[in-house]
Each structure stands twice: as structure tokens, then as C-alpha cells.
Amino acid sequence: MDTGLPEVGKTLSVVAANVGSRLPDVSRDIGEHVLAEIPKLRGDEPVLQLLRASVAENVATLLHVLENDIPLDNVEGPTAALEYARRLAQGGVPVSALVRAYRIGHWRFLQWCLEELHGQGVEEDLSAATVWRMLTVSFGYIDQVTEHVTELYQLERDRWLLSRTAGRAARVREILAEQEADLDWAESALGYRLGQLHLGLVAWLPVLTHDGGGLARLDRLTSAIAEEMNCSARPLFIPRDEASCWAWLPFGSDGEVSYERLCGVVEDGDPSTYVCAGRVEPGVEGFRWTHRQALRAQELAAASSSGARFTAYSRVAPIALMCTNIDDMRIWVRSVLGLLAVDDEPCARLRETVRIFLDTGCSYTATASRQILHKNTVQYRIRKAEEAIGHTVHEQRTDLEVALLAVQYLGPALLTPSRS
Template sequence: MVDEGVVLQHTSRIAVTLRENTAELTAELIERYERDIPPLRDDERMMALLSSSVFQNLETAMSILEHSIDIEETEAPAAANEYARRLAQRGVSVVDLIRAYHIGQTAVVERLLAEAERQIEDRATVTAVMRHLVDMSFGYIYRVTKQVVTAYEDERDRWLRGRSAVRAARVRAVLDGDGVDVDAGQAALGYRLRGTHLGLVAWQAERPEPQDALAGLERLAAAVAEAAGCTGPPLFVPCDEASAWVWLPLAEPALPAREVFERAVADTGGGIRVAVGEPGRELAGFRRTHRQALRVQALGLAAGPECDPVMCFAEVGSVALMVSDIDSARAWVADTLGALATDDAHHARLRETLRVFLAEGSSYTAAAARLVMHKNSVQYRVRKAEELLGRDIAANRLDLEVALALCRWLGSAVLPTG
């Protein structure tokens, strides 16, 4: 076994040797970052700060190795923390920052191991020194990346809160104010107010960490905008730690296909819900589509866990207007549907079959095709539903369809509790 003192002596000499080439290694790493991590390529001030961060990290790491400094007492260099904060302000992903540290670690460890091979002849000593160098490098990177990531996240939170508060105030002024200067509003928001808009309200129903929630919602908005062929980036305004208002600048006045929203929700992760308004033009349309999305969100919140991931005003507009008084809606559903309003899986299947049958113009064939079931099964379920109603389904048909729609979108929230 190699004596620890011998290992530390060799480590110190290797660190001194590498310290002499710190400037050269810094330049090499900067060139590597520019090539392999495009988001880190920026203006001269940012590149100068990156260079200072790399140089100070190398100096700190070599000092630790030279003097056997306890890594737990190490603080990330000032330039490293400041660089992390600047990346947060510019919206560069923290993943790119972490990747840069791992690239730097790999390059430095290669240099350290090569120097150990060059300076030491005894194989057992070489192995012991190499093991010590690798352990120290991982310990240093782990501690420093934790600190710079914390600096990044703190600054990102502060920056987003400040920027979001200003943006939210400007958006509210556009929504509520009279005599809005459209040109000034566009300049302040960085979003065109002329043209066609689609309003969304997105929220995280299964709450993760707050930062993760908003980041996921922002990714969702960007994905929908790209898939819908929008003319520019979406306007994204956080409402709280887990919900946001979004406007999409549509190229066409038509609502994008439902699959666009469903795919974006699925790709972003579980627990996200999206309420979608109808496309609207100019400032009036900007306001109207947002009000519609808010009404749809109210419906989704009333539905609770049974809420569909994607709900569009075109589908649920009339139902959404009824959720302001959920108790009255529940009583009305019970009066309208009678025993068909029983809250269990069997009666839910009967209600859904009857709803589709009526929506398809009372066609058993069309309903069977839509429900992917046999025509005779549709006939049986419609007959059973009619028996539970206690009246002909043609009687008071409008109320019946509205009540079934409420059950479709709100489920247990509008069904009698006992």
C-alpha cells in the first residue's frame, strides 16, 4: 500500500506543473465550449466572464491539490457564480452550464493523469495518485456545481419574478384598459397585438416543484406554437407558481387541430391541463379569446381530477357558463336525468352512449361507429337510458343534451352525492 504522504506529495507537484499552464488550458476549454455547447457562444462580455470563470476554477482546483485543502471548505469562485447568474438572466439552460463543468473536468483529469504517468515511475504509486486525483476532481466538481446551480436557480427565480410581474402588469393593462396604444403595447410586451390570437390557460394539476411547473408550461406553450405554425413566439405570462396565461399569434384564423395540444401535453409530462379559447382578431380578439380560456379553466377546476387534459371553448362553451353555481347545476342535472344521474361506471357508460347517439342525429349506425361498438349494443344502452329517464328522449331534448354534456365534462362534480 502506498503511503498517503507520498500520494499527497506527488499530487502537489502535479498540481504545480499544471498551474503553469492554466492560461493555455483555459483557452483550450473556451474553444471547446464554443464548439460543443452553442448556447454558451455569446457577446464579448459574456465570453470574457466565461474565461474568468474557467481560469478561477482551474486556479482553485490546483490550489486544493497543491495544498491538500479540504474540499468541503471550498467555495465556488466569484466569477463562476456570476457567470451562472448571467446565464440565468439570458435564459440559457442550466443543463448547458452543468455540461460545461463536466467537459472541463474531463479535460483537466486527462491532463492530471498524463502528468502522473510522466512524473511517476512506480506503478503502484501511479495508480494510487491517479485514484486520488480522480476522487478529488469529482469531489470538487460536485461541490462547485451545486453552488453555481444554486446561484443560477436563485437568479432565475428572481429574474422571472421581476420580469413576469412587469409583463403581467402590462398584460392586465391591455386586458382592462380603454384607449390602449396598440403600438406601445406591442413594444412593451414583445408580442404583436394585431392579427389573430389564440388564448390558452395552462396549469399543473399535479403540482411538482414550482420552478419545474412553470418551466414545463413554458415548454408546452413553445411546442404548441411551433406545431401550430405561429408567426412568432407565444406571449407567456405566469399567474402563480403552477399556472400561466398564454397567447399564440396564429397565422390562420382557424383553431389548430386538437391533436396539436394533446401531443404537446403528452410530450411535456403528466398533470398538465390546457384550456383553449377561440381564435380572435386584433385587440378585441386578444381579450375575448382570453376570457373564453378562463371560463374553460373554471370548468376544468370544477371537474377536478376528472378534468380532460385539453378542453376547448368550441366544445364546452355552453357548459363552461354554468359552473359558477355548481350546486344549482348538480340539482338541475338530477332533476333532468333522474336515475340516469347515478354516479357509477355503469350509468356513466349509458350516459355517454346516449350523449353520442343524440350528437349523431339519433343515428344508431353513426353512434356505433364513433363509439367503436356494435349497433345492437348502442340500441340496448339507449333503451336502458330511456327507461332510467322515465320519459321519451325526444321530450325536452335540449335540456337532456345539456345535462349529458355537463356530466361528460364535470363527472362526479355535478352528480348527486347520495
């Protein structure tokens, strides 16, 4: 299909000119379609006016490109589109809504153009070549503009978060330090209710990014978690620096939390982000407790060899509290595990089987199923592990479970180096 023929350019130019003659109607229709599909974009009137201006300028620019065969390298993002991206960043509207608006608006724009082309009654081969060029140019334009506004959104979101939360961060530090504070005034300053159930989070990027979008990425992740957890209101998000934040999820009076779902959001989201969570705790004291718990979990995650991107304090509380003194913890773990505390593959297999065995209520069948082993193999491994420990796994069971959990997270730091 030769899309470079002069007839193709002429046909596309006529289509663009005719659609452009109805620019107000086309722009209004696309804007209404975008708002109908994306309710999150329905803001106050000044923001809606910016959306309409952004749509109109994008439509006009793309029609000029199609009508006059303007190279995309010579095209810059419309001013209204850039300002609209800034406003959405300041208003906390997810960047995904902005990107989706461009996709939906593009599709509606193409419908207008395709209907106009159909009305021209051109022959089939010319029509197909014209559609091909129309799609190629318009997708190139949308891709270019979307990349530009997304980058601007991320930069503005970081700047806005840092400037807007300076005062809120000071109020939070006062509350965490247990200083005397007027709670009504603090709630008003924070935009967050303290007399409810909270879940504290600590989130960070281990490597500082150079795109200036670190805080925006953490903010998006926090919002995604809050949405998945069905929080009663928007979370409280407090930047710590360009690559880390503290957050509190509001749960009102309902403290039912699925850490599996929370973990799923983290694991399925931005692969460079890490999150630690406290327990759900009530009131002002709970606001402090759940935050401290998340910090303890972060200390463990930083020392851990597990590579987990999500750590829940409720699952690792004993280890998180113990890891403040690694030397004493190492001595204790080795005393509990005995010869099973060697950092080699055979001992690692035995430790994993014992851990699952205890976790399944000492069921050989369930352990075999979890590890995809024969039941006799599990029995053999448990027997070998007991020989290494010096007693049965049922004796001092609590100590054994905690020691195995510690090794699961801290690994070689607690074990005796292999002689090999």
C-alpha cells in the same frame, strides 16, 4: 481498489499541478467546447467574458481541490460562476443550458486530466485508483456547484421576472380592459407583436413552493411549450404572483396548433404545474379572447375532479361556460341523464361506454376495441343506458354528449349521491 493510498494522492496532485500550469489554455479550450455544443450560450461580449471567467475559476478551484486534497465541504462556488448564473437568468437562457454546460465542461476537463495521467506512465493499478479518486472528487464538486448555481438561477429568475414585467403587466391589463392604447407603443413596451395570431395560456402551481423558484419553473414550462409549438417568436410571459402566470404564444399567420403535443409537454414536464389554453385567435381582439378562454378553462379545471394537468378550452367550451352556475347545471345534467346520473360504479361504467360510443360515431366495434370489451357487452351496456335515460342515445344526442362531458370533468358535483 484502495484510493486512499498516499501514492494516489501524490499522483493526482502532480496531474493537477501539471494541468494547472496550462490553465489559460485549458480554460479557453473548455469554454470553446461548451459554446460549440450549446449555441444558446452565445450571448453578447460581456456575457461571454463572464462565461470565460466562470470556466477559468471553476477549473482553477477544482485543480486546487485535486492538488491539495481539499474537502469539498470547504469549497464555495466561484464568484464568476454565480454571477454568470444570474446573467443567464436575466437573459432568459434556460437553466437546462447552464446545467448542460457544467456536464460538458466537466467531461472536457477530465480529458485534459486523463491525458496528463497517461503521460505520467504510472503502473496500471495506481493509474486506475487515481482515476477513481479523480472522478469521485470532480463529480462531487460539479454536483455541489451545479446545485448552488441552479438555486441561485431560480431565485434570480423570479426576482428578474417580477421586476422586469411590472411595466409590461400594466400594459397588458390596459389591453385586456379594452382601454384606449397606442398599439405601436404597447408592442414596443411588451416586446410582443399584437397584430398576429395568439394562443393564450394560464399556468400555475396549486401549492406555493418554498424554494423561491415557482415563477422560474412556470417560465421554463412556457418556453418549452413555445419551442415544441414552433412559435414565430418568444412568448409573452406575465407573472401574476409567485405561483401563477399568464402567457401568450405568438403564431404569426399560421394558426395550426396541436393540442395533443401541447398536452404532451405539460404532462412530460414539471409534475406540479397546471396549464389551461384558449383557442388561437387573431389580432388585438384575439389577444383578449384567447386569454378569456384560458381563464374560463382554468375555472373549470379548478372545479374539476378529473385531475387533468392540461385543459384546452376548445375541448370543454360548453362546460366551461356553463360551470359559472353549478346549481342550474346540476339540474340540467340530471334531467338529461335521468337514472344514469347516479354517483356509483355501475352508472359510471355505463356513462363511459355511452360517451365512447358517441365519440366513435356509434360504432359497437370501435367502442369494444377502445374499452377492451366484447361487442356483445357494449351492446348490453348501451341498452341498459338507454333504459336509464328513458330514450335511445341517438335522441337529444347533443345534450347527451354535453352532459356526459360535464360529468367527466365535474363528476360527483353534478350527480345524484348513491343510495348505498
